[in-house]
Amino acid sequence: MRTHYCGHLGEDDIGKRVSVCGWVAHRREHGEYLAFVDLRDYTGIIQCVVEGSIDVRPEWVLCITGTLRHRPVGTENEYLSTGMVEITDCELEVLSKASPPPFPVEDRIEADESLRMRYRFVDLRRPKMQSNLRLRSALLQSLRRGMVDRGFCEVDTPLLWTPTPEGAREFVVPSRLRRGEFYVLPQSPQIAKQLLMVSGIDRYFQIAKCLRDEDLRADRQFEFTQLDIEASFVEAEDIRNIVADVVLEAIEAVTGSDIGPVGVLTWKEAIDRFGTDKPDTRGGMELTDLTSCFAGTSARALSAPCVKAIVVPANHGDSPLSRNMLDGLVEHAKSLGGKGLAWFRVTRGEDGSLQLESPLVKFLDDEEQGGMVDVCHADSGDIILVVADEWRTACEVLGGIRVQLLNEVLLGISNGSGKSDTVVVPDYVSDASTASKERSLLWVTDFPLFDGVDDDGNFISAHHPFTMPHPDDVGMLEDNPLNVRSLAYDLVLDGWELGSGSIRIHDPDIQRNIFRLLGLSMEAASARFGFLLDAFDYGVPPHGGFAIGIDRLTALLAGEQSIRNVIAFPKTQTGYDPVTGAPKKLSPAVLSELGITVRSPHVGQ
RNA sequence: GGUCCUGUAGUGCAGCCUGGAGUGCACGUCGGCCUGUCAAGCCGAAGGUCGCGGGUUCAAAUCCCGUCAGGACCGCCA
Structure with a gap:
């Protein structure tokens, strides 16, 4: 059906009989004898010349076959990557007609976001969104390559999981076969990957979906993607070096610029100098x-x-x-x-x-x-x-x-989606390079082990209960726990927390001590994640890891202020999916099979 | 749970502060004209529950209260 992509046609193809497929971007009729159709696919736009009248409308899907030729002298379009050529002697085949789109499929028109969400399938046709998704794809590919090259093994872990002690609210999934019991969707594969260390996987990674039932923000969705990493027989420095190398490589691969080396600040310094544990050191x-x-x-x-x-x-x-x-x-x-x-x-x-x-x-x-x-x-x-x-x-x-x-x-930071007044279809690589400019990439290290004390006088993990205390501070665990540092570290890019990680506790005595300080009895601990403690009885290597937020990294590289613009089908701030209408009520029959009775809202509160 | 911003034609806006007939602009749509445009151009037409509900007023897009939706943020959340 197709011999070329629209945006790939150039002077090398002149004289060829070509077929292109795509959506009508513009049509310009000059009476009975001449018309132009600009056909768009994800690679760009090509002008097709029709000698005669046509009946096509914007966003109709066409296959156009014709001969590529140089444009007549004086009619070249320098703003179009294919602007030196055009297709003539066109045969048009209408593959699909289309209603007028709810908003123009062009970057330069700012459409209302709720409208864009509702018609996301149209929104994603816009060149900027296309470039964002392809930037994300290239980034994932590069990160995956970087991990594999370093001997990491990609392992899938379950989505139907058990509650784990990370603090965030969890999404709950009812079990049909075991009525009255529930799975939860993992906030992260944290414990699964620690089990894999016990299994001798040695170096694990996964591009994992994580799910947290917490309120949404510009940089937070219920479900988000992490490059999840864990390795055995390593120290914090080893993990940080691997992560830094892989991330810098990936950023260079998709933007063309090397933004290394990665700076380092201790947590105390970060708070003291910038007032945040995710400082943007620019400005x-x-x-x-x-x-x-x-x-x-x-x-x-x-x-x-x-x-x-x-x-x-x-x-x-x-x-x-x-x-x-x-x-x-x-x-x-x-x-x-x-x-x-x-x-x-x-x-x-x-x-x-x-x-x-x-x-x-x-x-x-x-x-x-x-x-x-x-x-x-x-x-x-x-x-x-x-x-x-x-x-x-x-x-x-x-x-x-x-x-x-x-x-x-x-600064008056621009959101990066405002385009110049040209008709250039941005190539995602060059676009991301433009957006990169100067970057602030750094490690924040030496986080406190505990964030404070809860109402019952128990300490609260700053990271999670398996985080190793800093060896120099272990002596303070009894007298001065709030000043104990941990072997946890964050990677921060331009003031966004890109990811975090730590060396985990593999010594049962230290782990018991931490549980005690957290106010967690061994009974309670083993009820919640006894399977991990069990596993640790069978030979656990020292290990540590990291997780990188793919959505945030992509958004930063794409120059977007919101991760919604790098996610194909995001949810609104109230957790609603405008495309499908989810979440929805379930029929009584389905609920009954699951053994669930729904209490209507505002009753019994 | 809270604070703030936004909601007017298919789309993007102006009008709101200081109440007086759905008042206007641009794009799109539809029809006509047009043989080198490229955000084509020219002429014409259609298109409105001013988010929704209530209140104040002789009169509400405009002022007040409530509510819904979208967004930013706090709380919450690696």
């Missing part, structure tokens, strides 16, 4: 510590165990933020859990000295004001934003403000 505005400046301050707003600041640089000597924007930031700080946000405008007084303007200035003595300006290296026109609180809260609130400023106010 400056690191956090400055002002605690010592306000050690004995009488300003109640700044009297706290920790005082942190960021300096927003002057914009051509002028204040970078209006009063309105500052008010917005104060609100944002509160929504992030801060008590507030203090701001100070730095100005130059009549005598040439730097002065501060702020509602708080009257509460600060000269030494405090001068100290703040000095420590911040602030200059006229700058704005100093200050949060005073416990160390972690102060850092994290200011970190959230920093992200807000970098994303929305200062």
Whole structure:
């Protein structure tokens, strides 16, 4: 049926009789004797010349057979990859007619997202979405190749699984054969892959679907894809090197740019300097510590165990933020859990000295004001934003403000889908290269082992209960557990957490101790994942692993702000699938067979 | 569970603050004209539950309350 793809035709093919298949992108009729049809497939668009009148409409599916020739001099189209040639003497076969599409199949038209979701099959025809899906495919292929080349063995693990202790809500699947009992869909293949280490698989990987019943976000869907990795007889450094190599290779393969090497920050440093455990190190505005400046301050707003600041640089000597924007930031700080946000405008007084303007200035003595300006290296026109609180809260609130400023106010990051006003069908490789620019790729290491204490006084795993404590800190497990670091590490790209991993506990004594601190009795532990503990009795190698979020990596490389744009059929924020209408009610017969009675919502609460 | 933004013709918007006839723009659709366009051009036509419900008012797209849907975020979540 087809001899060539539309976008592949070029001057080398001139003179050939060709057949192309695709969708009508545009049609231009010039009366009775001349018409043009632009036919589109995923590779691009080719112009076909029809001498006579035609009856075709946009998005009809055609097979066009004709002779390829040079376009007449002066009619070439430099914006089209096939713009030097055209198909003439066309025979048109209509393979399928089509209703007018609900929105134009072009990148340059911004269609409403809910409409795009409902007609996803049309949306995916758009060149940008095509390039996103193909970028994802190329990325997966490269990652898989990288793992296989390093001796990793791809193993499938079950989707019908058992509850595991990772903390996220799980999707539940009723059993028909064992009425009243349930499977859950895995939040990750974590325990399965640890079992595989006991089995001597040595190096495992899987491109795995993970399912978590948690609220959705721009970077979170119920179901997402991870490159899941586990290896035996390794240390954290080994895992990190493998992951870094594979990821850098894959990024270079699909974008053409080498963004290595991968930086390293400890968790404490990341929080201290950037106020987040997933810092985007681009854009400056690191956090400055002002605690010592306000050690004995009488300003109640700044009297706290920790005082942190960021300096927003002057914009051509002028204040970078209006009063309105500052008010917005104060609100944002509160929504992030801060008590507030203090701001100070730095100005130059009549005598040439730097002065501060702020509602708080009257509460600060000269030494405090001068100290703040000095420590911040602030200059006229700058704005100093200050949060005073416990160390972690102060850092994290200011970190959230920093992200807000970098994303929305200062950088004005484009979403990458806004196209220029050309008709070039973007080639996914070159498009991704354009989007890559400068990147911030780094490891965050030395996470705390515990995140805090729950209401019952038990410690909460920061990662999961099988994470190995840092060997240097094991002595603190009894006296000072919250300061114990773990052998867990995250990979962070441009401020997005790309993945995380750890060295696992393989020593039963340490594991028992951790369970105890987590408030998990051995009975409770063995009820939940006794099969893993059993397995560990039969010869467990030291092991550790990692998991990389494919959706996020693809979105970043594609220049997309939401992973929905790199997933073929995503769900909305309320978990609805606009294409199929899922989730739906089940018939009483089906429910009965499963032994399930549905209580209507809002009853019995 | 919460905060914020959006909802007007098939599509993308303007109108809303400051109430006065569904008021307008562009694209698309349909019809006509047009032999080198490429987001073709020109002429004409059709196309509306202003998301939905209630309230205020002589009068509501506009103001108020509620609700639904989509989105961003907090909580939650590797």
